[in-house]
Structure formats: structure tokens, C-alpha cells
Amino acid sequence: MSDSNITKRALAAALKQLMDEEPFAKISVGEICERCQLNRKSFYYHFQDKYDLVNWIFDTEFIAAANQRDYHHNWEVFHDLADYFYANRSFYRKALQIKGQNSFQDHFRELMFPFLSAIIEPQISDHASGDDPGLLEFQIHFCSDALIATLERWLLDREPAPPEIFLRRLRSCLQMISDSVSDDLFFQEKSS
Secondary structure, three states: OOHHHHHHHHHHHHHHHHHHHOOHHHOOHHHHHHHHOOOHHHHHHHOOOHHHHHHHHHHHHHHHHHHHOOOOOHHHHHHHHHHHHHHOHHHHHHHOOOOOOOOHHHHHHHHHHHHHHHHHHHHHHHHOOOOOOOHHHHHHHHHHHHHHHHHHHHHHOOOOOOHHHHHHHHHHHHHHHHHHHHOOOOOOOOOO
């Protein structure tokens, strides 16, 4: 492992320890550096701010690992993501509550949107109407926002269900919505 990665991992470990002890808003860069016996210059050589460090943790622990896997089904990514979040729920429960520029919540949404769009678009493109050129984009945003919000709500729950139960519930809801919409139980267009 390169010296750069050793330094980054030391800073990440220090931040995780500190987030177990106090709110993120009260943690300073100096405190992170002191915890792992590095100087502020080392911190700022690698990261813009403590928000960037939180995002780096997710990018290296989950995104980099997911990019190494050969997924056969999109649902497998959700399994891995749910397992990862559940195993690290103490950290991510706090990370998702961070507000402000470069927050983890914003970073997570930016990363997930293109991935979810790639999954959702083929499924709904058949239903897009040529009469409404903005419909496909609306559908992608709607579905992506719903899935991301559901993941966040699950993780922020005081005692989140284990991943397999959460995913079973999610899949059941998605199937119910799909069945209801395709059967026109919920939505019926008015005849002109």
C-alpha cells in the first residue's frame, strides 16, 4: 500500500473514531490530525475538508470494491450496498445527517443517480410517450429519488431491519407498484 493510501486510511480511521464520540459538526480537521498523529498539511494534501474525507471513505470502501465485482444482476448491487451500509450503519447513520456543501447525502445521490438511471431507463423507456418528451427524464428522477430515499430512511431507522428483510420488503413494494400500475388499479387516464 502506498504512503498516500496509508495516510488517507489513518485519517479515515481517526474520523470514524471521532464520529463515534461526538457530532460531526464539532469535529475539526485539527482533531482528526491529532488523533492519528498527522499534521494539517498532510490532511489538506489529500482532502479539501472533512466532508471530502467522509465521501472518500464511501468511494474506497464500497464503490471501489463494487467496481471490482462482476455483477450478473442489478439487484446484486443493492444486496452489496445494503450489506455494506448495515455493517457500517453507525458511521453512515451519522454521515447521512451531515448537512452542507459536499455532504455525504449529496455525494451519495450524485453517485447513485447515474447507476439507477441505467437500470431504470430500459425498464420504463417502453412506457415513455412520444407526446411528452420530458416523461422519461421525469420517470427516471421519480424512481431514483424513491429508491435513494428508501435506502436513507431504512438506514436512519433506530433499529434498521437486517438487509435481507429490507430488500425483501423493497422488492415486494416495487412488485406491488408495478402490478398495480400495469393493471391500472391506481392510475387510469380519463377519456377525453
